[in-house]
Amino acid sequence: MASQSPLYIGFDLSTQQLKGLVVNSELKVEYIAKFDFDADSTGFSIKKGVMVNEAEHEVFAPVALWLQAMDTVLESLRKQGLDFSRVKGISGAGQQHGSVYWSADAEELLAKLDAKRSLEEQLPGAFSHPYSPNWQDSSTQKECDEFDAVLGGPEQLAQATGSKAHHRFTGPQILRFTRKHPEVYQKTSRISLVSSFIASLFLGHVAPFDISDVCGMNLWNIKKGAYDEAILKLCSGKFDVEDLKKKLGVVPEDGGLHLGQVHQYYRERYGFSADCTVIPATGDNPATILALPLRPSDAMVSLGTSTTFLMSTPNYMPDPATHFFNHPTTAGLYMFMLCYKNGGLAREHVRDAINDNLKDTPSQPWAHFDETALSTPPMGQHNANDPMKLGLFFPRPEIVPNLHAGQWRFTYNPTNGDLTETTDGWKTPQDEARAIIESQMLSLRLRSRGLTQSPGNGLPPQPRRVYLVGGGSKNKAIAKIAGEILGGAEGVYKLDIGDNACALGAAYKAVWGIERGEGQTFENLIGQRWKEEEFVEKIAEGYQKGVFELYGQAVEGFEAMEKRVLEGVARE
Numbered sequence: 001m002a003s004q005s006p007l008y009i010g011f012d013l014s015t016q017q018l019k020g021l022v023v024n025s026e027l028k029v030e031y032i033a034k035f036d037f038d039a040d041s042t043g044f045s046i047k048k049g050v051m052v053n054e055a056e057h058e059v060f061a062p063v064a065l066w067l068q069a070m071d072t073v074l075e076s077l078r079k080q081g082l083d084f085s086r087v088k089g090i091s092g093a094g095q096q097h098g099s100v101y102w103s104a105d106a107e108e109l110l111a112k113l114d115a116k117r118s119l120e121e122q123l124p125g126a127f128s129h130p131y132s133p134n135w136q137d138s139s140t141q142k143e144c145d146e147f148d149a150v151l152g153g154p155e156q157l158a159q160a161t162g163s164k165a166h167h168r169f170t171g172p173q174i175l176r177f178t179r180k181h182p183e184v185y186q187k188t189s190r191i192s193l194v195s196s197f198i199a200s201l202f203l204g205h206v207a208p209f210d211i212s213d214v215c216g217m218n219l220w221n222i223k224k225g226a227y228d229e230a231i232l233k234l235c236s237g238k239f240d241v242e243d244l245k246k247k248l249g250v251v252p253e254d255g256g257l258h259l260g261q262v263h264q265y266y267r268e269r270y271g272f273s274a275d276c277t278v279i280p281a282t283g284d285n286p287a288t289i290l291a292l293p294l295r296p297s298d299a300m301v302s303l304g305t306s307t308t309f310l311m312s313t314p315n316y317m318p319d320p321a322t323h324f325f326n327h328p329t330t331a332g333l334y335m336f337m338l339c340y341k342n343g344g345l346a347r348e349h350v351r352d353a354i355n356d357n358l359k360d361t362p363s364q365p366w367a368h369f370d371e372t373a374l375s376t377p378p379m380g381q382h383n384a385n386d387p388m389k390l391g392l393f394f395p396r397p398e399i400v401p402n403l404h405a406g407q408w409r410f411t412y413n414p415t416n417g418d419l420t421e422t423t424d425g426w427k428t429p430q431d432e433a434r435a436i437i438e439s440q441m442l443s444l445r446l447r448s449r450g451l452t453q454s455p456g457n458g459l460p461p462q463p464r465r466v467y468l469v470g471g472g473s474k475n476k477a478i479a480k481i482a483g484e485i486l487g488g489a490e491g492v493y494k495l496d497i498g499d500n501a502c503a504l505g506a507a508y509k510a511v512w513g514i515e516r517g518e519g520q521t522f523e524n525l526i527g528q529r530w531k532e533e534e535f536v537e538k539i540a541e542g543y544q545k546g547v548f549e550l551y552g553q554a555v556e557g558f559e560a561m562e563k564r565v566l567e568g569v570a571r572e
C-alpha cells in the first residue's frame, strides 16, 4: 500500500519544458509529469520553447504558453492518480533572468481565479506584455555597457551584484524595455522573475523575488542585502525610480519562507488541501545545487545543451568572468556559477566529424567519440617531450570567455612556455575528441581553482567530489577525463535522477521549507534523509597523482591561449 506521507511538488519551468515532480518526506520521487513546449503545446509559433527576432537579437517566450503548460501538468498529475490533498508544500525552479510583466488587473485576476476555467483562459489579461525575454536574448549590448559603467567598471558591478553586466540579466533587459515599450512599462504594475511567476500562480497574488534568483538581475547588492540605489536609478531609465522599486517589490531573506496557502482555485479544481503552503521558487541553477546535500567543497557540472559549473561556497570572490548568487537556502553561503553556451552541441560537432570520418554511425552515437578520446593520451602528448595540444571549440558565440564563434588550435610547451597557434601535429578530427573535453574541463579548473581547498592528506586543492548531471553525465569517457582534470578526492559521481535535478531540488526546497526544525539548515535536513547508495553512483576516479599535476601545467597554457585569442580578436 502506498505510504501516506506528506507530498511536495517541485516545478521546473525551463526553456523547453515544464516539469512537475512530486516527492514524499523521505525524498523518494512518487510522480513526474512533463510538458514539452514544442511537442505538446497548441497555438504558439515557438521553436525550442522560444520565439526569435533575429534583427534585434531578441529571444523571448509567450507567457500564455507557460499557463497552458501548467494546466496540462497539473491535469497529468491528476490522471496519474496524485492525491493532491497530501501535498503540503509547493516550490519551483525557473529558467533564470526571464521577466514577466504584470498588468494593472493582475492582482484582481489572480485573486478571482475561477476553478471551472483553466489558467490559460483566465490570465492573459494579467500581463501588460505577452512575452518574457529569454536568457538566450542578446539585444541589450547598449544597456550592458551602461550597467558596466554605472559603478565605475565591470569589476565594481561584479563586486556589488555578483556578476558584470550580461545581455540576459534582468536589469539590462528592464532598461531596454523602458526604452522599447515605454507605454507598456508605465502600465506594468509588477515585474516577476520566472521563479516568482510560478509562486504567484499558486498564491493567487504576485509573489516576491527569491533571495538567490534576485542575484541574476544585476540589481541586487549581495553584501548589503538590498537593491543598489545607483543601479536602480539607471535601470528606471527616464521613469521614476520609486515606481521601479514598487514594480520589483521587497525581497525576503528566508528561502524557506511560508509565502502563504495555495489559492482556493487549486483546492477546488484539483483537491489541494487548505494547509498546502507555497515556498519561494528559485532559479533553475540554484535549484540544481539543492538536488543533494552539496557540501561547500563539492562541485557540480551540468552537461546539458550548455555547460554550467556550480559550487556552494562561504567565500564571496566575485570576478567579471564568473557569477556569484546568494545560496537559495543557507544564509552565509553563496552559489558560484560558470555558464557556457558551448557544451553538448560543441561536443556533438566533434562526435559527428569522427563518425563521418569513419563512415559509420553506430547505434550508440558516442561510441567512436568515447573510444577515440580514451585512446588519446592527455593533451595528445604521446611522449613527454611532445608539445601539448590545446584548443577552443566554439560553434556558437561564447560567454566564458566573451568570444565570437570559432575554433582555435595551439601547441604549448610547458617547459619553456612556448605557445603557438597551429594545426601542425594535430590529427583532425581524432585529436579533437579528447581536446574538446579537455578544453571544457580546463576552463572550469582555471576559473574555479581559487575556490578549492586541499581535502587533506597532503592532496592539492580540488573538490571533494565532482557530481555530474544533465544529458552528458551518461558518458563515462567524459566522466573519466573530468576526474583527471578537476580531481575530486572521493571521485566523480552521477546523480541518479536522469535530467530532473532542478525539479528535484525545487521539491526538496519545499520539503525543507515545511518540515525544518527551528534553525535547521537545508543541508542538515536533506543530509539526514539522503540515501547515498540509492541516489548517486560513482562513475569515475577523481584525483590521480601525476595526471592532475600534468593538467595543472596545461591550465597555465590554456590561460595563455585564451589571452592570446582574446588579444587577436580585439585587434580584428
Ligand SMILES: Nc1ncnc2c1ncn2[C@@H]1O[C@H](COP(=O)(O)OP(=O)(O)O)[C@@H](O)[C@H]1O
Binding pocket: 016, 303, 304, 305, 306, 343, 344, 345, 348, 366, 469, 470, 471, 472, 473, 474, 475, 499
Ligand atoms: N551519451 C552521451 N554522451 C555525451 N553527451 C550526451 C549523451 N547523451 C546525451 N548527451 C548530450 O546531452 C545534451 C542534452 O542534455 P540535457 O541535460 O537533456 O539538455 P538541456 O540543457 O537542454 O536540458 C545534448 O547536447 C547531448 O549531446
Ligand SMILES: O=C(CO)[C@@H](O)[C@H](O)COP(=O)(O)O
Binding pocket: 013, 014, 015, 016, 094, 095, 096, 097, 135, 168, 284, 285, 308, 339
Ligand atoms: O542563463 C542561465 C544561467 O545564467 C541559464 O542556465 C538558464 O537558467 C537556462 O535554463 P535552462 O532552461 O537551459 O535549464
